[in-house]
Amino acid sequence: MIDDLLHADRGKRPQHRRTIKAIHEWLVTQHGATGISYSTVRDYVTDRRPILPPPADAFMDHSAHEQRSDAVRQDPRDEACASANDDCPFCLIGAGPDQDIVVFRTGSIFVIPALRQRPANPGQVIVLPVDHVTALHKAGPALLTELFNAVTRITAAMPAAFDAPGSTVFQNNNTPGQSLPHLHIHVVPRFAGDGFVIPGLATEPASRRLRAGIAGRLRQALG
Ligand SMILES: [Zn+2]
Numbered sequence: 001m002i003d004d005l006l007h008a009d010r011g012k013r014p015q016h017r018r019t020i021k022a023i024h025e026w027l028v029t030q031h032g033a034t035g036i037s038y039s040t041v042r043d044y045v046t047d048r049r050p051i052l053p054p055p056a057d058a059f060m061d062h063s064a065h066e067q068r069s070d071a072v073r074q075d076p077r078d079e080a081c082a083s084a085n086d087d088c089p090f091c092l093i094g095a096g097p098d099q100d101i102v103v104f105r106t107g108s109i110f111v112i113p114a115l116r117q118r119p120a121n122p123g124q125v126i127v128l129p130v131d132h133v134t135a136l137h138k139a140g141p142a143l144l145t146e147l148f149n150a151v152t153r154i155t156a157a158m159p160a161a162f163d164a165p166g167s168t169v170f171q172n173n174n175t176p177g178q179s180l181p182h183l184h185i186h187v188v189p190r191f192a193g194d195g196f197v198i199p200g201l202a203t204e205p206a207s208r209r210l211r212a213g214i215a216g217r218l219r220q221a222l223g
Contacts, residue, residue, distance in 0.1 A: 085132040089115075090182040094130040103154070105130075109146050111154060114186065120194040123162035126184040127151050133183045135173040147185060154187045164189030170198060 084091040093101070094110055103111040103125060114124040127150045133139050139147065151169060158164040171185045172178050190196060 084130075085182070088132055088180070088182050090128055090180060090184065091132050094128065104150075106146060106150075108143060109150055111150055118188070118194075118196070121188050121191065121196055123158065123164065123189040125154055125187050127154065127187065128182060128184045134181045135183060136171060137173070139183060147183075151185055151187060158187070158189045162189045164191055166190045168196065168198075 084095050093112060094105075101112055103113070105111070108130055109127060110130060111125055111127050114126050117124055127147055129139060129143055129147065133143070136144075155167045155169065158167045167190055168188045169185060170188070171183075174181060188196060
């Protein structure tokens with residue numbers, strides 16, 4: 001029930017969203033939930049608000065924002081290409097004071113535990129730019145260096161932090177169904193028998209002709 005309110009609010013600017021006090025009052029007056037305390041509602045909203053997907057129309061705001069950013073951007077790989085996006089939970093965390101859920105941060109990147117955790121891979125983190133950069137190829141060289149320096153610090157720390165013998169790094173660029181279009185690089189601690197697979201892992205041997213065709217298409221695209 002609260003999730004429906006929070007979900008609808010995700011399409012609004014922060015100043016237009018319901019406050020925790022308003023949600024608590026709504027539960028008490030409209031639904032007779034007199035036994036529920038303010039702190040219970042506060043804790044629930046604080047946990048849930050960042051991880052609920054925004055409504056579909058909020059994504060239209062994202063593309064409008066990107067178009068505006070593109071218009072003023074001289075170099076598409078300029079790392080200062082995008083500023084904070086009001087509708088993006090990663091922008092909110094990146095700009096926020098929540099130090100307890102931040103592993104470490106610099107002026108331009110930060111590292112947090114993934115918002116959803118695999119029980120078989122506890123300790124998954126994501127490395128993100130503070131700015132609302134929407135794809136790996138939209139980050140400039142300096143930002144890429146900083147992001148991957150952070151990734152390697154995390155991969156090096158996985159054995160000591162989680163007793164994980166290894167890790168897997170992956171990242172999506174505007175893939176179908178991707179819910180959060182703010183660049184983030186996953187680092188997943190790996191354990192024997194964890195069953196972790198990247199979907200679509202099935203492969204078959206590729207002929208030299210097929211591999212040459214792939215290489216040629218990419219060479220052509222790269223110009
Ligand atoms: Zn963002």
